[in-house]
């Protein structure tokens with residue numbers, strides 16, 4: 001049986017899907033970049049101690065911080081939240097510090113996966129897999145496992161966060177309740193909106 005026709009069509013479909021995904025990815029990166037740069041322009045000032053988050057959005061923020069340090073000769077110290085953040089800080093030749101030396105931060109910039117109308121955020125990312133366990137556990141810099149939990153309906157995020165933290169063995173959750181003062185949403189056309 002000659003399968004070259006259907007196979008070519010399948011290959012064509014796979015190529016179209018991967019092109020579509022990469023176009024969406026590029027548009028999302030535009031939004032992340034715009035939000036990150038806006039955050040740095042708005043909130044970073046001279047003589048600050050900055051918390052540097054982790055993920056893909058923070059890469060754009062650190063680039064912008066480095067640009068401003070170079071152009072405006074800003075005196076900043078950067079405190080990383082992860083190995084990735086530490087690498088970004090040193091790669092961009094920014095001043096690296098830690099919470100022992102700077103226990104109080106002026107500003108922390110980080111990405112978020114979801115932010116609600118009360119600025120409660122879910123962070124920590126996640127993996128899309130057909131069945132749990134297929135992709136292997138996600139492990140933090142401190143060798144803890146990250147588990148994704150699904151809840152039907154949550155009425156009180158603060159209470160949920162408290163209850164989760166009370167479970168023996170839980171070190172931290174990805175819920176950020178009453179922590180964010182501002183959320184900047186980058187749109188795919190490169191514009192931003194602030195909440």
Ligand SMILES: O=C(CO)[C@H](O)[C@H](O)COP(=O)(O)O
Nearest residue numbers: 055056057111112123124125
């Ligand atoms: O919480 C995080 C890391 O712990 C990330 O900031 C969050 O998942 C958003 O990631 P990204 O900037 O890649 O969209």
